[in-house]
Amino acid sequence: xxxxxxxxxxxxxxxxxxxxxxxxxxxxxxxxxxxxxxxxxxxxxxxxxxxxxxxxxxxxxxxxxxxxxxxxxxxxxxxxxx
Amino acid sequence: xxxxxxxxxxxxxxxxxxxxxxxxxxxxxxxxxxxxxxxxxxxxxxxxxxxxxxxxxxxxxxxxxxxxxxxxxxxxxxxxxxxxxxxxxxxxxxxxxxxxxxxxxxxxxxxxxxxxxxxxxxxxxxxxxxxxxxxxxxxxxxxxxxxxxxxxxxxxxxxxxxxxxxxxxxxxxxxxxxxxxxxxxxxxxxxxxxxxxxxxxxxxxxxxxxxxxxxxxxxxxxxxxxxxxxxxxxxxxxxxxxxxxxxxxxxxxxxxxxxxxxxxxxxxxxxxxxxxxxxxxxxxxxxxxxxxxxxxxxxxxxxxxxxxxxxxxxxxxxxxxxxxxxxxxxxxxxxxxxxxxxxxxxxxxxxxxxxxxxxxxxxxxxxxxxxxxxxxxxxxxxxxxxxxxxxxxxxxxxxxxxxxxxxxxxxxxxxxxxxxxxxxxxxxxxxxxxxxxxxxxxxxxxxxxxxxxxxxxxxxxxxxxxxxxxxxxxxxxxxxxxxxxxxxxxxxxxxxxxxxxxxxxxxxxxxxxxxxxxxxxxxxxxxxxxxxxxxxxxxxxxxxxxxxxxxxxxxxxxxxxxxxxxxxxxxxxxxxxxx
Ligand code: SF4
Numbered sequence: 001x002x003x004x005x006x007x008x009x010x011x012x013x014x015x016x017x018x019x020x021x022x023x024x025x026x027x028x029x030x031x032x033x034x035x036x037x038x039x040x041x042x043x044x045x046x047x048x049x050x051x052x053x054x055x056x057x058x059x060x061x062x063x064x065x066x067x068x069x070x071x072x073x074x075x076x077x078x079x080x081x082x
Numbered sequence: 083x084x085x086x087x088x089x090x091x092x093x094x095x096x097x098x099x100x101x102x103x104x105x106x107x108x109x110x111x112x113x114x115x116x117x118x119x120x121x122x123x124x125x126x127x128x129x130x131x132x133x134x135x136x137x138x139x140x141x142x143x144x145x146x147x148x149x150x151x152x153x154x155x156x157x158x159x160x161x162x163x164x165x166x167x168x169x170x171x172x173x174x175x176x177x178x179x180x181x182x183x184x185x186x187x188x189x190x191x192x193x194x195x196x197x198x199x200x201x202x203x204x205x206x207x208x209x210x211x212x213x214x215x216x217x218x219x220x221x222x223x224x225x226x227x228x229x230x231x232x233x234x235x236x237x238x239x240x241x242x243x244x245x246x247x248x249x250x251x252x253x254x255x256x257x258x259x260x261x262x263x264x265x266x267x268x269x270x271x272x273x274x275x276x277x278x279x280x281x282x283x284x285x286x287x288x289x290x291x292x293x294x295x296x297x298x299x300x301x302x303x304x305x306x307x308x309x310x311x312x313x314x315x316x317x318x319x320x321x322x323x324x325x326x327x328x329x330x331x332x333x334x335x336x337x338x339x340x341x342x343x344x345x346x347x348x349x350x351x352x353x354x355x356x357x358x359x360x361x362x363x364x365x366x367x368x369x370x371x372x373x374x375x376x377x378x379x380x381x382x383x384x385x386x387x388x389x390x391x392x393x394x395x396x397x398x399x400x401x402x403x404x405x406x407x408x409x410x411x412x413x414x415x416x417x418x419x420x421x422x423x424x425x426x427x428x429x430x431x432x433x434x435x436x437x438x439x440x441x442x443x444x445x446x447x448x449x450x451x452x453x454x455x456x457x458x459x460x461x462x463x464x465x466x467x468x469x470x471x472x473x474x475x476x477x478x479x480x481x482x483x484x485x486x487x488x489x490x491x492x493x494x495x496x497x498x499x500x501x502x503x504x505x506x507x508x509x510x511x512x513x514x515x516x517x518x519x520x521x522x523x524x525x526x527x528x529x530x531x532x533x534x535x536x537x538x539x540x541x542x543x544x545x546x547x548x549x550x551x552x553x554x555x556x557x558x559x560x561x562x563x564x565x566x567x568x569x570x571x572x573x574x575x576x577x578x579x580x581x582x583x584x585x586x587x588x589x590x591x592x593x594x595x596x597x598x599x600x601x602x603x604x605x606x607x608x609x610x611x612x613x614x615x616x617x618x619x620x621x622x623x624x625x626x627x628x629x630x631x632x633x634x635x636x637x638x639x640x641x642x643x644x645x646x647x648x649x650x651x652x653x654x655x656x657x658x659x660x661x
Contacts, residue, residue, distance in 0.1 A: 009333050010322050010360060024355055024364075052315065052538055055337040058350070058643050060544070074337040078315030080537050080576045081328025081387070081405045082527055 002033050002069040006040070009076045015046045031067065038063040040073070052078040084184040087208045089201055091278045092131065092190030096201070096208045101184040107596050109141035111167040112567030112612050113185060114156025118165055119615045124622035128160035128270075129247055129277040131191040137178070137238070137283070138186075140569010144179025144292040145300065147591045148308050149571040151176045151380030153255065159269035161249040161439070161481055162498040162523040164620040166269035171379035171571055172255035173287075174236035174264075179569075180288025181205045188278050198245070198281040202232070205286060213281045218242055220432035220469070221254040221262035224282060229260045232284045239282035241434020244272030246471050248479030250439035251276065254431065257379055257388070263401045264379050267436035268525065269500060270481075292595070300594025303587040307574065310584025311384050314577035316539065323387040323573065324376050326359035328405035331504070332413070333358045338536050338545060339643045340509030341409065342502070344416045344455045345445035346495045349509045349641050353418025357408045362391065362420060371396020385573055391424045400428040409504035410441020415448060415461050422458030426465055433469040435479065440465065442482040442501035450489035493635050498523035498625070507632060508641040508648050510535050512543070512551035515650055519630050519658040520559060521616035527572055529559035533579060540579035548650040556658045560609030567612065568592055610661060617659060630655050 005026050008016055013023025031040065037054050041047075041063070053076040054061045067073065086101040105113055114136045126132035135157045142150045153175035159166035178186070181203070192199070200213035216224055221241040228237045237256045244251035251272030255264040294300035311317045322330050335341040336354035343351040355361055366373035366389065373392030388402040403424060411426040412418065430437045444461050447453065453460035467475035477488045482501040486494035495502040500523025507514025512531035520528035531554050533539035543550070565572060570588065578585040585602045593600055600608070620629075636648040 007337075010326055010330050013360065024360065053334065053536075058337060058339040060338075060542070074333070076334055076337075077322060078537075078539075079322045079326075079330045079334055080316040080533065080539060080573070081323065081331040082530065082572060 110154040110567040139179035143569035155266040161270035168266040177288035225262040244276035294594040295597040303590025306587025329359035351413040357412035372398035407437040416455035515555035563609035563612040
């Protein structure tokens, strides 16, 4: 098992395991090693098409990235601005 | 035929005539930059009698095209010394276009430098009126009092900073509810307006929508564009721009390690969440009252990224908290209190200054030890000095570069003396190319490579890798020059970049209005032509390739957390102009 820290942003906050009100708080998840980001969406009940950007330790990663112990994961829907 | 207003501030005369034929098919930035190129001596003093200030609505502004109420303002910039176009979304632009005006040109300078004037524009005429009673008035009071005096009109004005000819002074326009909140902020155009003795322009509300030359082509294009905007995840109703505003980017850039923090020392800000769009939207919901997200800067915007931020008691504090301002007056100063950030934006809007230049100048001042990073109250005090016009206020009010020189600071994040916006070039290499090479001075909107580098719009590139970014920056700069000429908000490009039919729609609306036959392939060529003119103006003003360089500290200081320097080679930067 590995432990990862997850933060959800913008509209994805409604998928926070402790409910929307806790949306801004990060949480720890324990998963099998070699779990992918896509599997984490699944665990959290996030439809994959709602996730646009994954950052792991400040770097972009694709949904098939396999998480490692201590990864800091941030998930975002489509966002833009200026 | 469209009309053209020329205001001569030397002899105080106004001439309203038919638009010169060479400008008849232009609008927005294309028009302002051609005009400045043709009529302004590149070597003139930007605050002297030979500079000219031009206001031009976009090509489709005033029609039913979505999100198209932009106005471009152009002049030689007192901040950069080069050509400047700065645009804003406001009903003022729609009114001007609907009354049939292609542009307002302000030239000359009154003999008595103390006198202030107001330009009143109606459907058939324009006249100068003495306005000394507005001297020293903030933009809020100016817009409110002119709105009372000239009912059913839209307003443009400068604040005290413009009157004092500070180079961070912007030009303010009203929003639909007559807040003094929409700015052509960048490059010190408010100082140019002040140097002409022009305090304000009042334009009678334009009645009817402009009828396109070819209604069918226009309608078909409009439908495609609206559909694209409604179907794209970013621009759709209830999408992130609408629900959280542009400040939703705070957390994104922070996660990417590219949120400039404490005067560009770091790329991650520990207080990001508290100044983010998500937090702002929550505060707005909790406090209620005047607060709202999904606000439009002008009627007819379908994206509606603006907001009204309330005080704890629900009263209107400021509109709006956008990404750039939340960053410049927040993370860049180490400030994580959104109420303090809102207060600083309100001061900027009232004094009439660019929030980006103001925030970066304060960051440089903190670097110099004038206040501690993170001390929001001290930042508010410093900002107030600008409005007072104290000697310190004059130093700060002349921008980040001037402030840095005044206090012996080395870490000054400017290009062509204009402050960098909210994306760290060392963490996002392509946007650095845009900052460094655009004729405008450091400007993210000039070629927003953040879309593919960070946001996954129009592709997904590695932000830290400099390879291939030169071509992308150049192409984005060209497309932007075209979009800025149309009068469309740049944010439509999130949809047009991903959805080809939306791009077709944009081009067809232009064809419908002008009777032209542009294809989507022509956009880049049209944009490159505008860029060439702007670049040539700058060269004639004395710019060389040495002005297309990053601030030196970014070449040797590694930025955490990625610990990169700015590593796009000089030759690659010069290559942007090899077309
Ligand atoms: S998207 Fe935002 S900035 Fe653009 S026109 Fe609409 S409200 Fe104005």
